[in-house]
Amino acid sequence: MEYSKFPSVVKGQIGGSSIQTVNARELHAFLEVSTRFNDWITARIRDFGFAENQDFVTFTENPVKGRPSKEYALSLDMAKELSMVERNEKGKQARQYFIECERRAKQAAVDPVAVLNDPAAMRGLLLSYSEKVLELQSQIEADKPKTDFYNAYVNADGLYTLQNAGRALNARPNLFIRFLKEKYMFYQGTALVPRVQYIQMGLFEVKNEIVDDKARPRSYMTPKGLEYFSKRLPEHIKAGRAA
DSSP states (O other): OOGGGSOOEEEEEETTEEEEEEEHHHHHHHHTOOSOHHHHHHHHHHHHTOOBTTTEEEEEEOOSSSOOEEEEEEEHHHHHHHHHHHOSHHHHHHHHHHHHHHHHHHHHTOOHHHHHTOHHHHHHHHHHHHHHHHHHHHHHHHHHHHHHHHHTTOOTTSOEEHHHHHHHTTSOHHHHHHHHHHHTEEEETTEEEEOHHHHHTTSEEEEEEEETTEEEEEEEEOHHHHHHHHHHOOHHHHTTOOO
16 A cells, blocks of 8 residues: 555644644545535534544634635544544545554654663663552552442443443433434434444444333443543533433
């Protein structure tokens, strides 16, 4: 695969973290999207609930000639999602490319040959890993009550009913489900089911269950969905009141 033809991946700052980023306009061009760029990126941010300074940042490009333009630097996770929802060969290629960029970045983070030949670097690396292990152990202990709380609501398949997902997010289930119906879910007959793009994103699963000798669909939220909504749940839902 000829990577020189793909959108460039560069170091950037999003939410105070230094991460790999992708220029949205370059991605739009690579995906060969027919919709105008500004309309496309605005709709994608709105429809998929991406958050500024978490999934992307904006900046102004001032060309030598012409008017300034609003640009978007995307996290690799957001770029992968945008590529996936195009559901075409270019989207598949872009997603695979971004995954490869992540793999190469992790591989380049530590040069094992250089470390082995430098005792001081080896000691520093071992010390760093020791500190990380201690931090991880402390974090596990701190997160144990939260983990136990989530586990109380998960079923044998590792999924949450919509009501239990609301409880796990410290939201009133009826308000949480009303929030989901505004954008993410709709009624198919008497069953509340997710829109296709959110199933493809891995936020929900739909299972057919036998009720009164009939197969009926039932929607569940995945752990990925729980994490997704924990970052996007409006404050009034968390506070347990209507908007």
